[in-house]
Amino acid sequence: MHKKLTAALLLGTALMLPLDAAAQRATKKNAEAFIAKVEEEKKAMDEEGARIAWARATNITYDTSWLEAKASARSTEKAVEWANEAKRYDRLDLSPELRRKLDILKQSITLPAPSADGAASELAEITTRLGNTYSTGTIEFEGETVPQNRTETLMRELRDPAKLEEVWTKWREQSKPMKEDYVRMVEIANEGAKELGYDDLGQMWRSNYDMDPDEFAAEVDRLWDQVKPLYENVHCAVKYELNEEYGDEVVPLDQPIRADLLGNMWAQSWGSIYDLVKPEGLEAEGVDIGALLEAQDYTPLKIAETAEGFFTSLGFDDLPETFWERSQITKPADREVVCHASAWNLDSEEDIRIKMCTEVNADDFQTMHHELGHNIYQRAYAGQDYLFRNDPNDGFHEAIGDMVALSITPAYLQQVGLLDELPSEDADLPILMQKALDGAAFLPFGLLVDKWRWQVFSGELQPDQWNEGWWALREEYQGIRPPNDRPADAFDPGSKYHIPGNTPYMRYFLARILQFQFYKAACDQAGWEGPLHRCSFYGNGEVGAKFNAMLEKGNSQPWQDSLEEFTGTREMDASAMVEYFRPLMDYLGEQNEDRSCGW
Template sequence: MQTKSNSSLQTLTQEDAKGFLQKVENDITKLSTPAAHAAWAYATHINYDTAKVNTYFTEQISVLYAKYAVEAAKFNDVQVDADTRRQLDLLKSNPEIAFPADPAKAERLATIGSDMMGIYGSGEYCRDNDTCLSLVQMSAEMATSRNPDLLLEYWEGWRQVSVPMRDMYAEMVSLANEGAEQLGFDNTSELWRAKYDMPADDFPKELDRIWGQVKPFYESLQCHVRAELSEYYGKDYDGNDIVPLDKPIPAHLLGNMWAQSWGNIYDIVKPEQEMNVPNVTSALQNQAYDEIQMTKQAEAFFSSLGFEPLPDTFWERSMFQKPEGRDVQCHASAWNLDDVDDLRIKMCIQITGEEFNVIHHELGHNYYQRAYNQLPMLYRGSANSGFHEAIGDTIALSITPTYLQQIGLIDEIPDASNDIGMLLKVALDKIAFLPWGLMVDQWRWKVMSGEVTPEQYNELWWELREKYQGVAAPIARGNDAFDPGAKYHVPANVSYTRYFLAHILQFQFHKALCDIAQSEEALHRCSIYGSEAAGSALNNMLEMGKSQPWQEAMTTLTGQPDMDASTIADYFAPLKTWLDEQNAERQCGW
């Protein structure tokens, strides 16, 4: 029997591979459309029945992808053309977590994943028998409270939730690595790192190269924020600085449960001089915009670039408001339910400037989805995991005072002396995020490759956070803690590198498009609104989907194949000068 099996494997041909890929496309397409409708029904009307149907289809799609990923590995040594090889490789590397072939182990892996998400989803911190707080409630408090004792209590309280996950996570890694080996990878770490059109071992080095380009700017931002926080919080009950000026910043004081973005503490670190920044929220409300008008204006942005209008069904089927009398997922998202033109967004739109940005971002996803809808199924997606998020963010970078004046939301454009406040707000969200976006998967890659034991998980987590972020745990953390599990993406097994890449790529794309649009404004003031040349260049890249290595998609728009963070320095140049002035007499570093 073994000899016969080996013989049959040796007879596989390129035609067999092409036939296999066609079967994969047919089978997954047949299931993916009803699965997408089930997911939409659940997201827009959460109840027992929609949950059951959504869970069923989610499991069916996952099982089918896993089955075909294993079968694709049978063609590893078959001579095939480049297009066929690319589709086979994409199929093999599609899963975030590869299930073992052994049914009992596969079931156990699924159970662990479900259990960890159950722990996270139902997690709460109880101050006493009568007062229990959800993550949403604690996050809201951490965004606005300036009481360090309360912030520490909530920070520590949420991290009690993830303690039981540690051993489960270790077992999950072991089982997932077995599944990855069956696909031809050494472990899940290699599976994740192999998704980027370069040798898996080279990808972390590429990320460190990019991080090196932006690290000096981040260190200037961290230095200023630390100094302002130290002055604001002063000393503790023992006379010690709550925020020492020669150490990492305590993680609970940055306005966010994970210290991943710092925009909520703008009031503490903002410039002393008054800043005249357009109030988009007031402008929208004064002009009686509603959620449809806001979305129509975002569509008009893309139309000004030469894109076709959204289909009528977009307006008929999208969810723009939270419906009365039913539970929904309000988290903004963009959908293409049939992988052709059933485009939708799902939002509970508030009439605010922030939501106006988000709508432009979400439509960026929709236009990307439509651009690649003629490609084979395995090519319908982001050139690499960062491109989709980056496209939406790139569009949002064009919501400048110039654009706001062009569409009649503001009358006058504030002069450049007001730019520091705006740039600082952007940096507190986007630049502060970068080292966090980098280190989450740096931790997972080491865990998944077996470089550290479960007893070292938490120690490694904080080593990386101090190394990259200059942020430290506010209290001692024992090896029995599992602080990584306090972030959704870890128990959910959602890779995080995409967000780091998106935060780099958006500025690179923005500069390329501003150059094509022949903007004469400073990069942070440029809007590509109205430039059909920029729209055409953007669409040429979007239409490629993932049919080619991402380096070729990058070259199509920017003229070069490499990711380059130097455009961040261009965008934030006035802020960097201001930060250097603020930090002139300060001791930076940690």
């Protein structure tokens, strides 16, 4: 999975002067003056903070980490000050635009610190330490020191259950030391959320969706119910094929699947084990994008150029020259960096970049399209007022790139010269199975990461229950289990970047739903009449123009309005995803008919 680093969360030197006595009065005029002052000063601070964060992410040292911690502390202090000031205007009758800006100030802090002296600094030091622990972690495997990004490669490539268990277990040793810091971080951030008027940090996160937080929790459960049958069919088929490969001792049919056997460090996407779990009836072969890239001597740079070409084919401008000069496209050999892929806009205007450790494979080919989707979005809303330069629902940003990835069809690969001949229709099911092993398999993981955090933030799970609660959710939603008994001091959630990185994760679940909803709308606009999974809107300028019109709105209106403008409906809906995978669901339903599914 991949994230957009929001520069607004990383502010720099606090330039804003204290409000004078007149400004303290809650009047419409003072609210307007307050917002005008915030927007001017926040832009400058965000850029400074983003440049410091970029320096640390692309060169992890004591000094860059120190700088980021200081900038983060200042940013948190200022963000909390602004949020508390915004509350003063809650009872005024204001324009929808002004009210929305005030709400954004109150709700957009990921980790609020209370106003007590030293709280913001302590929180910043903790979060920087957690991030560095993750990014610089290594394991020893077969006589070599293996960095974090290569552990992921091993989980994709290894087929020996004993070696998979070894790599899986050793990486989780790296997260044990995080727990003490995480406990303290939760305490501080919860205090900050309560100071802003929320019950806890989880409620604060759920309040950021233009709907009641309890209604939002019910909404994601409704969406999960729509796609659960798809996931259960894929899970059942995979379990039986793994049983054929490894036998009853490793994959007993009456238990959840071992988490280390699914081709991914966190069992969040399963595409890497397609060769093991392809149902026997699928004789045709899908498209091996990695092999196509290697055959044509693709480089990481050429992957980026190809992804750029997708967007320019829709009518978007070329990426600026500074993108190519300043991005980190491959992993530097001479320093520690954060390899987790992310897209950045450092000045909230034209200084867009990506940070990746790109390798020539199918995953990174799709990831590059995804990350450039973030950059295109960032560029599109750069003309909005500063507080509106974001997405209206954090699932939108992730869905934009994911939507484009769906358009990486055999037809698209042929159009860009990677594929000579289109596969026959017999290859549709293998291609859908490959995509389901990533897209559908991800759904419960995308849901449960924040469900776990909501329980942590509310106190429903106490620290001594955190790991047990994590695996209870993973079994309930994913039907997986750890490969061995977890020790009492384990902190397995910390093995996933977004936990120590404090990135809300519900955005990725929502993105999986929205990407298909956006994709179907684009295909409908393009006049596509065939099976949904074969549609590619590459080269369609009309779709690009309507798409850009939605992107340009940024966060200036509720997400329901933006969704309606592009798709014609105000409700998130997983039916497009179900339609996309319908041929596979029907096939797997027949295959699983006499099997003991579930866990």
